[in-house]
Amino acid sequence: MTARLFDQLKASCKDDWEAYTKHEFVRQLATGTLPKKSFQHYLGQDYLFLIHFARAYALAAYKTTDLKEMRAAVASVDGILNTEMALHVEFCQSWNLGEADMADLPEAKATTAYTRFVLECGLAGDSLDLYVALSPCVVGYGEIGANLHKDPMTVLQSNPYASWIEMYAGDEYQSVANDAIAQLDRLAEQRLTPARLTFLEQTFRQATRLEADFWQMGLTLAT
Amino acid sequence: MTARLFDQLKASCKDDWEAYTKHEFVRQLATGTLPKKSFQHYLGQDYLFLIHFARAYALAAYKTTDLKEMRAAVASVDGILNTEMALHVEFCQSWNLGEADMADLPEAKATTAYTRFVLECGLAGDSLDLYVALSPCVVGYGEIGANLHKDPMTVLQSNPYASWIEMYAGDEYQSVANDAIAQLDRLAEQRLTPARLTFLEQTFRQATRLEADFWQMGLTLAT
Amino acid sequence: MTARLFDQLKASCKDDWEAYTKHEFVRQLATGTLPKKSFQHYLGQDYLFLIHFARAYALAAYKTTDLKEMRAAVASVDGILNTEMALHVEFCQSWNLGEADMADLPEAKATTAYTRFVLECGLAGDSLDLYVALSPCVVGYGEIGANLHKDPMTVLQSNPYASWIEMYAGDEYQSVANDAIAQLDRLAEQRLTPARLTFLEQTFRQATRLEADFWQMGLTLAT
Amino acid sequence: MTARLFDQLKASCKDDWEAYTKHEFVRQLATGTLPKKSFQHYLGQDYLFLIHFARAYALAAYKTTDLKEMRAAVASVDGILNTEMALHVEFCQSWNLGEADMADLPEAKATTAYTRFVLECGLAGDSLDLYVALSPCVVGYGEIGANLHKDPMTVLQSNPYASWIEMYAGDEYQSVANDAIAQLDRLAEQRLTPARLTFLEQTFRQATRLEADFWQMGLTLAT
Numbered sequence A, B, C, D: 001m002t003a004r005l006f007d008q009l010k011a012s013c014k015d016d017w018e019a020y021t022k023h024e025f026v027r028q029l030a031t032g033t034l035p036k037k038s039f040q041h042y043l044g045q046d047y048l049f050l051i052h053f054a055r056a057y058a059l060a061a062y063k064t065t066d067l068k069e070m071r072a073a074v075a076s077v078d079g080i081l082n083t084e085m086a087l088h089v090e091f092c093q094s095w096n097l098g099e100a101d102m103a104d105l106p107e108a109k110a111t112t113a114y115t116r117f118v119l120e121c122g123l124a125g126d127s128l129d130l131y132v133a134l135s136p137c138v139v140g141y142g143e144i145g146a147n148l149h150k151d152p153m154t155v156l157q158s159n160p161y162a163s164w165i166e167m168y169a170g171d172e173y174q175s176v177a178n179d180a181i182a183q184l185d186r187l188a189e190q191r192l193t194p195a196r197l198t199f200l201e202q203t204f205r206q207a208t209r210l211e212a213d214f215w216q217m218g219l220t221l222a223t
Helices: A005-011 A014-021 A024-031 A036-062 A067-093 A099-103 A109-124 A127-150 A162-169 A171-191 A194-220 B005-011 B014-021 B024-031 B036-062 B067-093 B099-103 B109-124 B127-150 B162-169 B171-191 B194-220 C005-011 C014-021 C024-031 C036-062 C067-093 C099-104 C109-124 C127-150 C162-169 C171-191 C194-220 D005-011 D014-021 D024-031 D036-062 D067-093 D099-103 D109-124 D127-150 D162-169 D171-191 D194-220
Strands: none
Touching: A005 A014, A005 A127, A005 A171, A005 A194, A014 A127, A014 A194, A024 A036, A024 A127, A024 A162, A024 A194, A036 A067, A036 A099, A036 A109, A036 A127, A036 A194, A036 D036, A036 D067, A067 A099, A067 D036, A067 D067, A109 A127, A109 A194, A109 B109, A109 B194, A127 A162, A127 A171, A127 A194, A162 A171, A171 C194, A194 B109, A194 C171, B005 B014, B005 B127, B005 B171, B005 B194, B014 B127, B014 B194, B024 B036, B024 B127, B024 B162, B024 B194, B036 B067, B036 B099, B036 B109, B036 B127, B036 B194, B036 C036, B036 C067, B067 B099, B067 C036, B067 C067, B109 B127, B109 B194, B127 B162, B127 B171, B127 B194, B162 B171, B171 D194, B194 D171, C005 C014, C005 C127, C005 C171, C005 C194, C014 C127, C014 C194, C024 C036, C024 C127, C024 C162, C024 C194, C036 C067, C036 C099, C036 C109, C036 C127, C036 C194, C067 C099, C109 C127, C109 C194, C109 D109, C109 D194, C127 C162, C127 C171, C127 C194, C162 C171, C194 D109, D005 D014, D005 D127, D005 D171, D005 D194, D014 D127, D014 D194, D024 D036, D024 D127, D024 D162, D024 D194, D036 D067, D036 D099, D036 D109, D036 D127, D036 D194, D067 D099, D109 D127, D109 D194, D127 D162, D127 D171, D127 D194, D162 D171
16 A cells, blocks of 8 residues: 555545634634633633544553554543643633633534544444544644645734744654654554555544534634 | 423423433424425434334343333333334335345444443442433324424424424324323333432433434435 | 355364264254253253354444345344244243243353354454354354255264254255355455455354354263 | 452352462462473463453443543553563563474363353453453452462472462552452442442353363463
8 A cells, every 4th residue: 555544535535624724714824813701612622532533542552452653542541631631721721711611611513523423433344443543633733734834924923823823844754744644554454455445534524524513613712 | 299200300401401302303294395305314323223122122021020110121122122112123224225224224323322321330239220212212202293283383284304203292102101201200200319310310311312313314415 | 256155264273173063962952862951951051052153133223234134134133132032932931931931040051162262253344254253153054954954874864863953954944044144245345355364263163162162061961 | 449359259259269369270380389381381371262252352442431441441452462471472572482383282171161151251241241251350469469479388498380379469460459359349339239249240150160270271281
């Protein structure tokens, strides 16, 4: 397989990928014009999102007996629970959102929709199904961060969202995203068949659309 | 336990329950003013919905070793796959929707959201979690059918949706809904604790909200 | 793919397959010399086995969205719960084992071992993993029945186990076994890769060994 | 609840608990008379066992949304994969078993039986079912270690197995075992009902019996 699976998946739903990665929420982040309330709403739901994201990697760890894959999945859970969430909490505090507030937030429908779709893909199918469903988030955020960072329209000075952009454009997150792309290829080598590709493209597309809805939720303050 | 679990759950989210069972889509069904396109869109997605609903009962059959419960769950899968879907296909044909058209429909986000939420509740938790998540649909449709049927505002003559109303108001479906209520009580006797109630109320509320979104999807032709 | 997957799997663990299909329990069934107590013990555990077997097909129904595959899996659950178990109960009564006695039997370790291995394969992996783990039982019993029936050493007259042999050698069961072989090939077309074959061979071999242990449990009255 | 759930479970299957915790393998460990081959066979299978044990805690992490419980479960996976397995590998090297040898070992039936039983309990049921199935191992090893350590019959000098006994009798492992007992009580507070107790006792008893079989496998070099 010469083409990377992630590129094939992305190419199969160009318009949806564009609608997600260049969503109005993202544009307003870039220019710093996003209403503070929208960002706060997004951040609070992202906290709940991360809990289910950690569960997805725990599920991935359960679904393999390959020690290397298990260790990678558990490192992801650990990273989310013990590093990413702490950073998130810190970041939220600078936006006047305390951790207790967030834990008590009712889950917005858009948060439920994407997270449960991912988890259920992994339970009905195998690890490849699960990681494909996760990839629009993991890899997409890296692409969004990198795009914004190099886009001349992006404002980094006096933009309250500059640190968010820099986090996802930064080397550390870019390497997380690249690892996720490489892992899809490793799994594809093990388990991809031509017959599965169409199904995986549908999974990827729906996950991408549900991610776009997550931005939309932030923009419209949907619950 | 004297109060029925279903009644407790419903009482815990009155406004959401009202927003679902008295949704504008339902009102327009009752008066026959719902645009044909909305109903067709709803019907097509309901076909996809039923597939995942059948999967949820198959999951319930897996999750028990009690023969009586297994047989009931399998009878539900069988009823959905071999009776309800056939009726549905027949009904759709009268609305110019062929089965092949429906199987090829892309799944709307609202369809994904509710179905995967239900399935994942069942996988993360136990049978009680699963059946609570299913109940706003199974029991709710019965309540909606019965409400519409006795409501003087409902038009049954020359209403293209009269047969839909009559199906859910009919004895057969009412008995399905009552069985579902009774089964919740049986499971509650086995597995309900005061500590779980709050969590089950959250599940029930979110499922109810996702059901309301399913109507909304029909109304707005959302994909 | 010209070779049938089932044949490949069987060829990969010839000795274990032989140890299972030509187990001493099977030889004594054929000659009618198996102690009555061993057969009764086997029958009682087989009743518990069937419950988990039905659960495995329910799980298979959950794990697909292909209507044809769902209907086939549900027909298997229904067949096990409503036909096979009834026949089993009837058969057991002729051996002085009532249904209530069987439902109260403690599960022998060999019963637990094979059934949970199969179910867990299906949860950790995908449908192909699940059906491969099921196949030594479904197809193996057909092979055992057919072998015994044509073996000149087999005694069918005045053999108390003749009806058991005839059931599995009969057209009805042979067609169940053939369907299972065909389904493995259908799934292989969708999901088999060279990289997965080794893993599936390990699954098949372990399932075969656990099936042999099930005979051994009957022979030694192990609990 | 005044009585600890673990004590109730243990009291419900006294003979099986005794047969497990005072198994001949354990007695021979205590006196240092266990054949080296038996211990090596046990160690190799225990390596495979730990992989599935780590998967069980990963599954537990998936099955909750409570951050404290998730962190505890993930710490267990991490502890098993990155500390316990490393110690195990080191220990095995002193017994001439290299890690590569162990990863290539075919899984013995007794290893499959206990591990898949535990995992499947967790998938069919909820976290309480899962942790109850895990407890004979986690807590049992602590009890065995402590018993041996205080038993005057135990030989600690010139016993090649002294370090094994000291590891499980040591403060670190004793505190792991006590945490597991406390966690059962926390889960029981959330999810235990009188109706579930009988079922949990059956789970506990079968898990205990399968653990005894694991010792037996070591003793008889069963594969």
